[in-house]
Amino acid sequence: MSTRLSPNHARLVEAPADLDEFHRYVAERKWGDGLPVIPPTQDRVERMLRHTTREPDDLVAVIAPGFGAATPRRIAINAVMAGCAPELMPVLIAAVEAVAAPEFNLQGIQATTNPVATWIIVNGPIVERLGLNAAFNCLGQGNSGNASLGRALRLVLQNVGSARPGEMDRATQGQPGKYTFCCAENENESPWDPLHVERGIARERGAITVVGAAGTLNMNTHAKDSDDLLRVIADTLEHPTSNDYWIGGEPWIVLSPEHAHILARDGLSKSEVKKRLWERSKMRAGRMAAKDLARTQTGRTAELGPIDENTLLPVSPTPDLIGLVIAGAPGTHSVYVPSFGDTRSVTREVA
Amino acid sequence: MQIAKRRKASLTICSTAFETLGRTQAKALGHPELPLAIIAHPFGIRTRNEVRAMAERCVEDIVRLATKKT
Numbered sequence: 001m002s003t004r005l006s007p008n009h010a011r012l013v014e015a016p017a018d019l020d021e022f023h024r025y026v027a028e029r030k031w032g033d034g035l036p037v038i039p040p041t042q043d044r045v046e047r048m049l050r051h052t053t054r055e056p057d058d059l060v061a062v063i064a065p066g067f068g069a070a071t072p073r074r075i076a077i078n079a080v081m082a083g084c085a086p087e088l089m090p091v092l093i094a095a096v097e098a099v100a101a102p103e104f105n106l107q108g109i110q111a112t113t114n115p116v117a118t119w120i121i122v123n124g125p126i127v128e129r130l131g132l133n134a135a136f137n138c139l140g141q142g143n144s145g146n147a148s149l150g151r152a153l154r155l156v157l158q159n160v161g162s163a164r165p166g167e168m169d170r171a172t173q174g175q176p177g178k179y180t181f182c183c184a185e186n187e188n189e190s191p192w193d194p195l196h197v198e199r200g201i202a203r204e205r206g207a208i209t210v211v212g213a214a215g216t217l218n219m220n221t222h223a224k225d226s227d228d229l230l231r232v233i234a235d236t237l238e239h240p241t242s243n244d245y246w247i248g249g250e251p252w253i254v255l256s257p258e259h260a261h262i263l264a265r266d267g268l269s270k271s272e273v274k275k276r277l278w279e280r281s282k283m284r285a286g287r288m289a290a291k292d293l294a295r296t297q298t299g300r301t302a303e304l305g306p307i308d309e310n311t312l313l314p315v316s317p318t319p320d321l322i323g324l325v326i327a328g329a330p331g332t333h334s335v336y337v338p339s340f341g342d343t344r345s346v347t348r349e350v351a
Numbered sequence: 352m353q354i355a356k357r358r359k360a361s362l363t364i365c366s367t368a369f370e371t372l373g374r375t376q377a378k379a380l381g382h383p384e385l386p387l388a389i390i391a392h393p394f395g396i397r398t399r400n401e402v403r404a405m406a407e408r409c410v411e412d413i414v415r416l417a418t419k420k421t
Contacts, residue, residue, distance in 0.1 A: 065372065065375075065376050065379070066375065066376070066379045067379045067380060068379075111372055111376075113368075162375065162379065166371075167371055167372070167375060168371070168372050168375055168376065170368065170369065170372055291395075
């Protein structure tokens with residue numbers, strides 16, 4: 001059953017028609033992300049709303065830390081501002097629903113001092129239909145769908161959730177991914193089932209997964225066999241200042257198609273890759289600063305038993321919590337995406 | 352916050368760096384009058400003894416805030 005809110009949850013205001021003045025108007029009210037936004041006129045918002053079957057003032061989710069009500073109308077306003085094509089509206093609604101799931105820990109992600117961005121991964125036939133990018137530079141600039149979806153989610157988190165920098169968003173530095181962070185999985189180049197199928201959604205359905213991502217690190221290796229490749233990836237995961245190790249998190253690896261094919265050629269399934277990475281990336285607790293080791297002892301003793309300097313800490317409580325997604329184009333680059341730690345990714349079907 | 356909503360004595364202790372977050376969130380949750388005890392930020396660079404000394408300086412104020420009649 002849905003909750004319907006009063007339409008005045010989104011207000012009609014008179015704003016300057018001149019674009020330069022409009023940009024200043026938005027900046028003064030802290031409605032944007034620093035870059036110019038598209039004016040969310042009634043016409044544009046209405047066009048966006050035509051791409052959802054939900055009523056404009058139904059409650060989609062409550063967005064921490066300000067606990068604002070995300071309705072299709074409010075989501076549409078932010079989607080217009082971000083430059084989304086109206087066809088992207090159902091994808092964005094699914095992403096807003098996903099970030100509000102308790103296990104995602106949006107309160108923590110939005111208000112932390114850590115540099116956490118919400119990464120959207122898109123799967124299924126909608127990737128091709130919507131023209132999203134899963135290949136060349138898929139985590140970089142250049143594709144309107146990728147760029148505007150990630151940006152729109154950021155604007156919803158900021159404007160509906162009230163997480164504005166220096167106010168409720170307490171990030172010490174933040175990270176570039178907080179402007180936008182969205183890609184599709186390159187299912188055509190993957191030797192394994194795609195992410196949404198791994199999570200129980202039918203292959204022919206569209207889905208999104210949201211991840212509390214603490215950055216990206218290039219892993220450039222010309223390793224030619226699976227053992228060598230997994231060894232260097234596991235070595236990269238290990239670092240003593242990682243939230244994943246002291247909390248027991250959910251690290252992600254974006255495997256390039258070339259790296260994925262090396263692993264599959266040697267007969268490894270996705271779950272076997274996760275298991276081997278988990279075993280090989282265990283880190284000696286003594287590598288941490290003394291204070292961080294003490295925090296780990298507080299945080300992970302229930303999971304691991306007594307922890308001392310010689311304890312080998314796994315990066316996540318179980319191997320299946322290592323996220324694997326295949327994305328990118330030809331090249332010897334995979335990407336390590338450390339997580340916020342105290343978060344679990346959430347997958348939702350796109351209606 | 353949940354305790355405050357049940358009209359039980361409650362307060363939140365936070366450091367100066369999180370005062371804005373604390374006040375805004377209390378307001379967003381419909382409890383703007385929630386008492387906040389604000390401690391100087393940061394803790395991370397202080398020794399255990401320094402943190403203990405800070406706690407001793409604050410404890411009476413915290414008790415007063417927690418037991419204040421509203």
